[in-house]
Amino acid sequence: MVPPSSNSSADSGRSFFENPRTAPSLPIAANPVPISSRSTPEGYLLPILPPADDPLVITQDARGHCQLPRVSDTPLPVDDARVLKLVEHHPMIIPKCSNCAEMGVACSFSKAGIPCPPCSVLGIPDCDWADPFWFMENLQRRRDLFLFDECDALVKAVNDNRLSPALFEREFKRAQAWFYSGAQGAISRFMLNTWATRDIAVCGYQALAASSSDPSHLLRFLALGVETHIHPLILQVVAERLQVFFQSVSS
Incomplete structure (x- = not known):
């Protein structure tokens, strides 16, 4: 042994x-x-x-x-x-x-x-x-x-x-x-x-993105997120929020 x-x-x-x-x-x-x-x-x-x-x-x-x-x-x-x-x-x-x-x-x-x-x-x-x-x-x-x-x-x-x-x-x-x-x-x-x-970060960023009314803030977050290694799941949450903004503007 x-x-x-x-x-x-x-x-x-x-x-x-x-x-x-x-x-x-x-x-x-x-x-x-x-x-x-x-x-x-x-x-x-x-x-x-x-x-x-x-x-x-x-x-x-x-x-x-x-x-x-x-x-x-x-x-x-x-x-x-x-x-x-x-x-x-x-x-x-x-x-x-x-x-x-x-x-x-x-x-x-x-x-x-x-x-x-x-x-x-x-x-x-x-x-x-x-x-x-x-x-x-x-x-x-x-x-x-x-x-x-x-x-x-x-x-x-x-x-x-x-x-x-x-x-x-x-x-x-x-x-x-x-x-x-x-x-x-x-x-x-x-x-x-x-x-x-589990999923605290995803839920938190999702809540923050949903409460944002300024697309420029979300765009800056996406740019910063890529540089700081924020996980793609988080970036996808923000990108989906931006998509909602753009769809509302185009309609």
Whole structure:
């Protein structure tokens, strides 16, 4: 079992869930972590990380729409401190979303499911921070770090205290279930964030364009929008408003 790479102490999985903890039920969509063929001298087997049958995987429905997984029947509330730590975690290896990196502008991350400020203002619909695949990869990374830390601590506890090998597997399953309950809360929070922020820019610019009675203002906006990388969806909204003006004049 090789630990995931980490360049920051903030990446430690243990920082997300402090002991002592309760013991929620095992996640419904996550089978117990498979046990590897590599045994320890103490007689118990180490789990495979990351798990071969990973429950943190996005699927598609019959219409081709992305479906986030359900990994626990006992999710933590969306405002739980541990859920917030998961949705607010931003890996330092990705300082900017791909759009901001391409435009060469500053980028900031707030929470998973919420586009960065430049993408929001420019009406760009595909900010990485609101991308479900990026979010799921981030959750997988958090899971692997957390379970690796738990495994390391359990090995030490069992060995140092000469405990029964059965204790290792039992406590590791508890740690697994504990993480997935937090992950399910984070998935729900991600969905709420995306629903709350979806199409805000398009609706806002549409309202502003509809309230404008001066075609020259809209023409200047179109010219400026092309220069400042405003998304074509926004420019189309303004262009449609201009078309209404021109049709009314010609009639």
